[in-house]
Amino acid sequence: MADKRGGKFWDIYGARVTPEGEIIDLEGLQITFSSSSGPDRWTPVISWNGVSHLVIWTVPLEKNLWSLYGKRVGKDGEILDLADLHIQKDETSKASRQFSGTDRAPPRLGG
Secondary structure (H helix, E strand, C coil): CEECCCCCCCEEEECCECCCCCECCCCCEECCCCECCECCCEEEEEEECCCEEEEEEEEEEECCEEEEEEEEEECCCCECCCCCEEEEEECCCCCCEECCCCCCCCCEECC
Protein backbone atom coordinates (compact mmCIF):
# COMPACT_ATOMS: atom_id res chain seq x y z
CA MET A 1 0.00 0.00 0.00
CA ALA A 2 1.05 3.61 -0.43
CA ASP A 3 0.55 6.15 2.34
CA LYS A 4 2.10 9.20 3.98
CA ARG A 5 2.89 7.77 7.43
CA GLY A 6 6.56 8.68 6.92
CA GLY A 7 5.91 12.38 6.29
CA LYS A 8 4.90 14.67 3.46
CA PHE A 9 5.27 12.27 0.50
CA TRP A 10 3.68 8.93 -0.38
CA ASP A 11 5.84 5.84 0.24
CA ILE A 12 5.28 2.12 -0.27
CA TYR A 13 4.67 -0.18 2.71
CA GLY A 14 3.99 -3.90 2.85
CA ALA A 15 3.35 -6.70 5.31
CA ARG A 16 4.03 -10.40 5.18
CA VAL A 17 1.12 -12.76 5.81
CA THR A 18 1.23 -16.45 6.79
CA PRO A 19 -0.58 -19.07 4.66
CA GLU A 20 -3.24 -19.02 7.39
CA GLY A 21 -3.79 -15.28 6.87
CA GLU A 22 -1.99 -14.06 10.02
CA ILE A 23 -0.21 -10.73 9.54
CA ILE A 24 3.47 -11.04 10.50
CA ASP A 25 4.50 -7.39 10.15
CA LEU A 26 1.87 -5.55 12.18
CA GLU A 27 3.60 -2.16 11.82
CA GLY A 28 4.33 -2.78 8.14
CA LEU A 29 7.61 -2.89 6.26
CA GLN A 30 8.68 0.41 4.74
CA ILE A 31 9.87 -0.42 1.23
CA THR A 32 10.52 3.07 -0.15
CA PHE A 33 11.91 6.16 1.53
CA SER A 34 11.02 9.52 -0.03
CA SER A 35 13.49 12.33 0.41
CA SER A 36 12.38 15.66 1.83
CA SER A 37 11.66 16.80 -1.74
CA GLY A 38 9.77 13.70 -2.97
CA PRO A 39 8.76 12.29 -5.31
CA ASP A 40 5.62 10.39 -4.32
CA ARG A 41 5.44 6.65 -4.97
CA TRP A 42 2.06 5.16 -5.93
CA THR A 43 0.13 2.09 -7.09
CA PRO A 44 2.34 -0.78 -5.89
CA VAL A 45 2.05 -4.32 -7.25
CA ILE A 46 3.95 -7.38 -6.07
CA SER A 47 5.12 -10.70 -7.52
CA TRP A 48 6.89 -13.72 -6.02
CA ASN A 49 9.44 -15.97 -7.74
CA GLY A 50 9.86 -18.53 -4.95
CA VAL A 51 12.92 -16.75 -3.52
CA SER A 52 12.03 -13.07 -3.21
CA HIS A 53 9.23 -10.61 -3.87
CA LEU A 54 9.44 -7.87 -6.48
CA VAL A 55 7.52 -4.74 -5.55
CA ILE A 56 6.92 -2.30 -8.43
CA TRP A 57 5.40 1.18 -8.19
CA THR A 58 4.86 4.29 -10.29
CA VAL A 59 6.53 7.67 -9.82
CA PRO A 60 5.04 10.77 -11.48
CA LEU A 61 7.53 12.69 -13.64
CA GLU A 62 5.59 15.51 -15.25
CA LYS A 63 2.24 15.96 -16.98
CA ASN A 64 1.01 12.46 -17.95
CA LEU A 65 4.52 10.94 -17.73
CA TRP A 66 5.37 8.18 -15.23
CA SER A 67 8.29 5.91 -14.41
CA LEU A 68 8.26 2.41 -12.96
CA TYR A 69 10.59 1.56 -10.10
CA GLY A 70 10.97 -1.52 -7.95
CA LYS A 71 12.76 -3.26 -5.11
CA ARG A 72 13.25 -6.88 -4.18
CA VAL A 73 12.15 -8.00 -0.72
CA GLY A 74 13.36 -11.27 0.81
CA LYS A 75 10.91 -13.75 2.32
CA ASP A 76 12.23 -12.69 5.74
CA GLY A 77 11.18 -9.09 5.01
CA GLU A 78 14.70 -7.82 4.34
CA ILE A 79 14.85 -5.12 1.66
CA LEU A 80 17.40 -6.53 -0.81
CA ASP A 81 17.99 -3.37 -2.87
CA LEU A 82 19.15 -0.19 -1.12
CA ALA A 83 18.46 1.99 -4.14
CA ASP A 84 15.23 1.96 -6.14
CA LEU A 85 15.57 -0.08 -9.36
CA HIS A 86 14.56 2.06 -12.36
CA ILE A 87 12.53 -0.30 -14.54
CA GLN A 88 10.78 1.81 -17.17
CA LYS A 89 10.21 5.42 -18.23
CA ASP A 90 7.04 5.90 -20.24
CA GLU A 91 7.46 8.77 -22.70
CA THR A 92 3.82 8.92 -23.78
CA SER A 93 1.38 8.11 -20.98
CA LYS A 94 0.96 6.42 -17.63
CA ALA A 95 3.20 3.40 -17.21
CA SER A 96 1.31 0.20 -16.46
CA ARG A 97 2.13 -3.03 -14.66
CA GLN A 98 0.65 -6.42 -15.42
CA PHE A 99 0.91 -9.66 -13.48
CA SER A 100 0.50 -13.03 -15.22
CA GLY A 101 -1.37 -14.56 -12.27
CA THR A 102 1.18 -17.28 -11.54
CA ASP A 103 3.54 -17.26 -8.58
CA ARG A 104 6.74 -17.83 -10.54
CA ALA A 105 6.30 -15.54 -13.53
CA PRO A 106 7.77 -12.03 -13.29
CA PRO A 107 5.45 -9.10 -13.88
CA ARG A 108 5.06 -8.09 -17.51
CA LEU A 109 5.62 -4.40 -18.13
CA GLY A 110 3.88 -2.36 -20.74
CA GLY A 111 0.46 -1.32 -22.00
